[in-house]
Amino acid sequence: MTTKRTGLPRILMEDRLHLLRALVLFAWGLLAAFVGIEAALRFHPDTQWPEMAGFSTTYNTLLAVFAINTVVLTALLVQRDWFERVPRSAEHRVAWLLHLVLIWLGLHLFFLFHSTGGLSGALGALPLLSVIAMLILLPGRAGWGFAIYMAAGYLLVTALAQAAFIHPEGALARAFAPEGLLFEWSWIALFAVALAVGLWGRGGWAGAIADAHPARRVDSGTGLFRAAFLQQRLQRELRRGRRQQSPATLLMLDVEEGRGGMSEAERVRPYADCLLAMIRLQSDTPAHYAAGRVALLMPATDAAAAQAFVQRLIGALQEAGLRLPRIAGAVVDGTVVEAQQWLAATEMALRETAEDGTLRLVRL
Structure with missing residues (x-):
């Protein structure tokens, strides 16, 4: 009799936890970018923080929600017992949590892309970099699916702004214009992100933990x-x-x-x-x-x-x-x-x- 070969699962709980950790670290970096942009413009003598169309209230409200969600996710990952209490029969639900985190991060990336000036300065490459990062981070069809989600989201944000369905595009556009305060810093940040993505890609997804690859x-x-x-x-x-x-x-x-x-x-x-x-x-x-x-x-x-x-x-x-x-x-x-x-x-x-x-x- 020939025994039918059955392969081990490609994605395990350890993989999902590792990917959640990587995404939460990315969220903290995104949070620092949110706070840094506002602080740079509020405290620089030659610039003014935009108040039009309720932008300041919207920006800070979403910033607060983003911070609370990031803290909650960090607490869950630090307190690993929470994941180990998940019954074996329900471990697949962690995948749904992972999907929700990816969608949540995407939505905030869309907001950052729009509010900081859309295609002004180096940030015009942000959609492409985020797509490349997701293709490296996520295995198989998940990477392609989320890459399509990111690209479609950026196109939708740009289209809604051009059609004036949302507040005027680029509430911070002047800061990221060639003569603006943050123009050079945006190129430095872009280079740092590209370098990080490249280094991550050298080891493949989840390569930071050799035994988990x-x-x-x-x-x-x-x-x-x-x-x-x-x-x-x-x-x-x-x-x-x-x-x-x-x-x-x-x-x-x-x-x-x-x-x-x-x-x-x-x-x-x-x-x-x-x-x-x-x-x-x-x-x-x-x-x-x-x-x-x-x-x-x-x-x-x-x-x-x-x-x-x-x-x-x-x-x-x-x-x-x-x-x-x-x-x-x-x-x-x-x-x-x-x-x-x-x-x-x-x-x-x-x-x-x-x-x-x-x-x-x-x-x-």
Whole structure:
């Protein structure tokens, strides 16, 4: 029997959190630009802060709302427990939060583009830079979708201003004109943004955290996560389990015995394919832990559920004509345990396990 290969999810909770952090940092930079523009014009003796058509009130009201939203998002990200309290079945809702943040940032970028003078000075390149940034930050269709959203929004803002449906275009246009106070500074800011975008793009999206990058967290030979990513997940699941009083199981398979003369990928890949066809892809963490060793982290799984899963796994391995590996595991049930203790207990149980496919399970 040939086991159908199932790939790991490309986008995980860790990716969404990393992207949210990047967007919130961008929001703080945007907030500094809002405040800096107003401060420069209010305190410079040769310029006057525009008051026409209620511009000042509108500007400061939106600035206050933007600041409050940015502070709330920052608090959620700093207090990471908030995200870890999200049930496994509801983690996809974080994607909706991410979409809302992107739309919110886009709307404020449109406002900044319009209020600071539209196409005056260097800011005329802001739409193009924001599109490039989104194509780099967001993977796949998400990047193209948001790039289209940004481009359409800028065109709409410009069209509404030209048609006089919104307040006169460029309430700060004179400051960004060639003879204006902020003209040279806008070019410096543009260069800084372009440099930041270029540096970000060198490592690909989410490249700031090497182990979180999709191309680096997965072992290409086996199709499983790397051991370093498993270590990160172990810490997170231990914290989640203690708060929610939820059990978790770490299984380990030894597929090395009797498989001499084969490469590591050839030895492990058939077992990896069976695992990937059976596990919960959005919550379980299968990893190539070491040479000939495969680990599987199963959140919200007690001893009985782990036993039932192993029985199904043994049946799938036998059906695929594979030699039964040694299998052992350790169950944590809300107790205070370190990740290394969990791994050590699982490895010790594996060493004491018979080579007959029988599961040895210990409780911590």
